[in-house]
Amino acid sequence: MPEPRRSKELPAGLLTDPAMIEACQARDFSRIFWLVKVRAGIYPSMIARRCDLTPSRVGEVITGRRQLLHMDVVERISDGLRIPGHLLGLARCSWETPQTLTVTPREPFEGPTSVDVRSAVGLPGADVDSILALAAERDLSPSMLDALHSSISDYWRRDDEHGGETLRPAVVGQLRYVIGLLKEQRPTPMRDGLHSIAAELARLTGWTYFDARQYNQARAYFTEALGLAKAIDDRQFTANVLACMSLQATYQDKPGDALALVAAAQDQARGAEETTPRVLAMLAMRESFAHATLGNHGATHAAISEAHTHFGRISADDPDPAWATYFDEPKLIVDTGIAHGRLGEAALAEPLIADALRREHRSNHRGRAFHAFWLARTQLQRGKLDEACHTAIDALVPAAAVSSQRIVGHLREFYEQLEPFRREPTAMAFESRLREMLSCQVSGWPRP
Structure with a gap:
């Protein structure tokens, strides 16, 4: 029997319900699917069709036996159920673009016209995704890649000053934009540059979730960053992401996981010819955190000593990646104190x-x-x-x-x-x- 014809939109009352908003912010899809079923009459089989999921997978989510963490799946659910992107921590979706922003052919100019202020006040602001789509139509240039890298540096500065909660939607929006650019054919240097930028944006998003102690979401974005870095065989950055995941594991009181992750990070770094002493010093310090959390005094002291040895080999000519420059002498000192x-x-x-x-x-x-x-x-x-x-x-x-x-x-x-x-x-x-x-x-x- 064919599915009854229904509007794709969820009831406005559901989208403004505090229970639904809370479930979306936590990405609790078990609760979301249940609310959609009860309040909108969209049953699991229909959810599966709309979101390109298998019915068994939807059933496992509803019963709490499975979580949905991958960003592609989250975006499919947002599109399939018409859940506005901001509720799920995503950028504004294309279907959210108001009709008033649709581009129509310009009529012949017939002379000066007056502006109706009352109607203009009611118009929505320009949609970010529309602007980014227009920007994507032009050919990429090295200067555009530099501008994207510069924006990431600014995001990190603002994250230090204010935290990532309000910053995250902008970062996720830019990540989606760059991922969109990667779907087009590009020269290899440009593709590699875009992969590098996307990996940094995914790591930054993961970091903002980690700092908010939303660990499942953080892990999902860190994992996405690993995949993007692996696509261009950037072992130093892979090591950096694994080090972030190691630090998160110490906060989750999983010191065994923390040690395994930082060991993998060090293996990646040693396998890269361009790895600098600063990066090795940072990784050794993360190793000391894992050992300290396990209560291994000797191993902690050895890792601290290794970090200081690597740091002492830093020279002004080292090709340090931009993301590693934060690990300066005061950071080495304070991390040594924290390890003790x-x-x-x-x-x-x-x-x-x-x-x-x-x-x-x-x-x-x-x-x-x-x-x-x-x-x-x-x-x-x-x-x-x-x-x-x-x-x-x-x-x-x-x-x-x-x-x-x-x-x-x-x-x-x-x-x-x-x-x-x-x-x-x-x-x-x-x-x-x-x-x-x-x-x-x-x-x-x-x-x-």
């Missing part, structure tokens, strides 16, 4: 983190907050309650300036460590300042 801190070696960690924090650029709000909370924790471990609370109070300002659930996690850990000292004056002063910040409705912060 993860081992519980607070006496070694404190002066290193304090030194690096003094050198931290003031615009890097996340770095300042992140490292300040690490410093406060090591000071507290050493019995320096007053210093720890003062450091933590100073950290609240940059923490409030950046949207980062990782920072919130470190704040929460410090707050919990203060429990035995709640009645001490400095601890009470910290809690009072925290209450002031909470009155400004800083989302997700621990409640005193």
